[in-house]
Each structure stands twice: as C-alpha cells, then as structure tokens.
Amino acid sequence: MITESLKASELHKIDPVFGQISFDNHEQIVFCNDKDTGLKAIIGIHNTVLGPALGGTRMWKYTNEWEALNDVLRLSRGMTYKSAISGLNLGGGKAVIIGDSKVDKTPEMIAKFGQYVNSLSGRYITAEDVGTTTADMDLIRKYTEHVTGISESIGGSGNPSPVTAYGVYMGMKAAAKYKFGSDNLDGKKVLVQGIGHVGETLVDYLTAEGAKVVISDINEDRLKEIGNKYGAKIFTGDDLYSADVDIYAPCALGATINDDTISRLKAQVIAGAANNQLANEIKHGQMLKDKGILYAPDFLINAGGIINVYAEIVKYDKAEAMRKTENIYNTTLEIFDFAEANNITTHEAAFKIAQNRIDLRKKELAK
Numbered sequence: 001m002i003t004e005s006l007k008a009s010e011l012h013k014i015d016p017v018f019g020q021i022s023f024d025n026h027e028q029i030v031f032c033n034d035k036d037t038g039l040k041a042i043i044g045i046h047n048t049v050l051g052p053a054l055g056g057t058r059m060w061k062y063t064n065e066w067e068a069l070n071d072v073l074r075l076s077r078g079m080t081y082k083s084a085i086s087g088l089n090l091g092g093g094k095a096v097i098i099g100d101s102k103v104d105k106t107p108e109m110i111a112k113f114g115q116y117v118n119s120l121s122g123r124y125i126t127a128e129d130v131g132t133t134t135a136d137m138d139l140i141r142k143y144t145e146h147v148t149g150i151s152e153s154i155g156g157s158g159n160p161s162p163v164t165a166y167g168v169y170m171g172m173k174a175a176a177k178y179k180f181g182s183d184n185l186d187g188k189k190v191l192v193q194g195i196g197h198v199g200e201t202l203v204d205y206l207t208a209e210g211a212k213v214v215i216s217d218i219n220e221d222r223l224k225e226i227g228n229k230y231g232a233k234i235f236t237g238d239d240l241y242s243a244d245v246d247i248y249a250p251c252a253l254g255a256t257i258n259d260d261t262i263s264r265l266k267a268q269v270i271a272g273a274a275n276n277q278l279a280n281e282i283k284h285g286q287m288l289k290d291k292g293i294l295y296a297p298d299f300l301i302n303a304g305g306i307i308n309v310y311a312e313i314v315k316y317d318k319a320e321a322m323r324k325t326e327n328i329y330n331t332t333l334e335i336f337d338f339a340e341a342n343n344i345t346t347h348e349a350a351f352k353i354a355q356n357r358i359d360l361r362k363k364e365l366a367k
C-alpha cells in the first residue's frame, strides 16, 4: 500500500485535497471512476446553505489530475457566490470530466456520469458547460432528475446565452448610470471583445439603443458576419486595451484585466460576460478602483444563465427568468453604493453581500 511506504511527515506535506490552493472549505468532493466507460470525473460541492449545489459539467483535456481538481474547486466556489448574489436559493457546485470532449466522450460515459449525479440525491444539480452540450444533458436526464439545461422539447430552458447577454446589458446600463449619470447608452462607445453566443446578443441590444459598438474576435468570418448584421465597427488597431472607448465588455476569455492591461485601459467602465475577468481579484480590483475605472463584477452581471436554469427547477417560465435577470440592474447599483460607502472595491462589495446572505441563512438554519 502507498500509505505504508510514506512517513507521516511526508503525508502531511501532500494534503492532496484539503490542502489544495483552491480548497475553500468545500463541503464535499466526489471522485467518480468507471473503468468500463473510461469516465474520470470530479464533482465539487462547495456550499449548500442556500440550496442544492448547481453548476455545469466541464469536459476538458486537463494535463493532470491536480489541474482538474483545482478547476472544480475554483469553479464550484464561484457558483456559490454567483447564486448567492443573484438572490437564488442555490448553493455552489461544479463537475469536471477529464478528457477531450471531441475525442473521448461517449454516450456510455455520459450515461454513467448521470448515474453518479443521481447517487448524490439532489445535493448536486448539473448543467451544460464547456465540452458538454444540451444533448448530453438530455441523456443525463434519463438517469437523474437532477439536471438542468435540457432541451425545450422535454421541458427545459434551452440555450441560456441570450438571457446571460440580457443580464450583462442590464449590468452595463447600471454602471453607465453610476459613472456617467445616465443609463442611456445612445452614443456611448462600447468595445465588445468576443462576439460568440453572448457577445452577439449583447451587440444586438447595444446597437438597437444607438451605442457606437466596436467588436473584436479571433474569428475573422464571425467578425465580418456580426459587423454586417448589426452595423458594428470592427476593431483594427494594434492595442485593443488602449482603444478610445467609454465601456469595455470582455465576452471572450478570463484574466484580461491584469498588470499589463490596466495601465493601458481608456474605458471608464468594465462590464462583460467573461468569467474571472480580474487576473487577481484583490490586486486588480484595487488597481481599477485607484484608476477610477468602474468595474461591474462579472459573477453578478453574467448570472442570467443560472437565473434561467434555476427557473427550470421551479417550473420554467421565460418571462419570470427575464424579469429576475432585469433585476441585475438594481443589484449592480446596490453593490456600487455599498462599495463607495465602505471604500472597498466593487468586487469585494459583491462578495461581502453574497457572503452575508449565506451567513444569515446559516444562522436561521441553526435555530
């Protein structure tokens, strides 16, 4: 046995799960292994104080298990705060399947994963994420009711991206009101980085309101298509971050706000859909504050998707999901006020408000 060959001091140094850098008092970590289908998955349940832990299943070609474990720890924690700040009765969870979704995924593997989700009796509810599809969720539904994001034809809510875009638009309008004194985006110069599922709908809302939209993407064909469709200008300069715009909307990838980019930013507002926009939440949140750039916290304004799937658990009603998403406008303003009153960053303010909600509920449950 491995443990017999290691000294107690060596074991202590390893701390393979609870000692990981992303471990944040997660409630439960479930390792799923099925030799027959090749399934290797980890389900992370960060916190269930507000409700069952909901979060998507990501299938990714991780270079090693540590990377997969840290990803599930980090992502499940993020879901706790996203649901808490959005006023949803949901906890935070996430799952990762180790493998290349284009090569390794099989129906048998996904079916087996569905059985693992079912074994948790609803403590964890899954959904689509990078590397998984609505069709995968439909298959999982055959093995468990604890799945969201299934097809509309079988009672699901379908693609969440348009709802996410609506929430980002609401958050951006709230930020404009706070920074420029009006939430009217007519004439405002907005740079949308990444015009995929969310980015396109955002461009649609913005151009309809009369904003001067500049778009950027690594996909040239997509740029031409969206540029023509909405009359948006394609960014052509050398340095995207120093573009002369009022608002920067990161809708492609995370960590674009970092040591390198902050000094170059001309935009006075940052409001976009990408997850984990700040490379370092504390340091870069503070740098933005010092520079007077108003940052609308990503996990708040991109919550339309989770609001939409939450509605599926209760009984899906699109109008109700849109109404709740619209409320992101009010929550964003409350966070800006709280941040200013307490002289903290907007990111910290959002975290504090979310944590307060969890702590209050915990006290109620203990009574």
Ligand code: NAD
Binding pocket: 160, 161, 162, 164, 193, 194, 195, 196, 197, 198, 199, 216, 217, 218, 219, 222, 251, 252, 253, 254, 273, 274, 275, 302, 303, 305
């Ligand atoms: P998507 O994959 O449909 O679109 C991403 C777009 O970004 C693509 O067009 C891609 O070509 C482009 N892109 C990739 N790298 C780029 C780069 N370096 N520079 C410029 N463009 C680049 O993804 P999506 O569903 O639109 O999501 C966008 C972001 O929002 C992601 O970070 C995602 O995690 C986050 N998000 C999405 C949802 C949702 O409901 N889809 C919910 C919450 C958060």
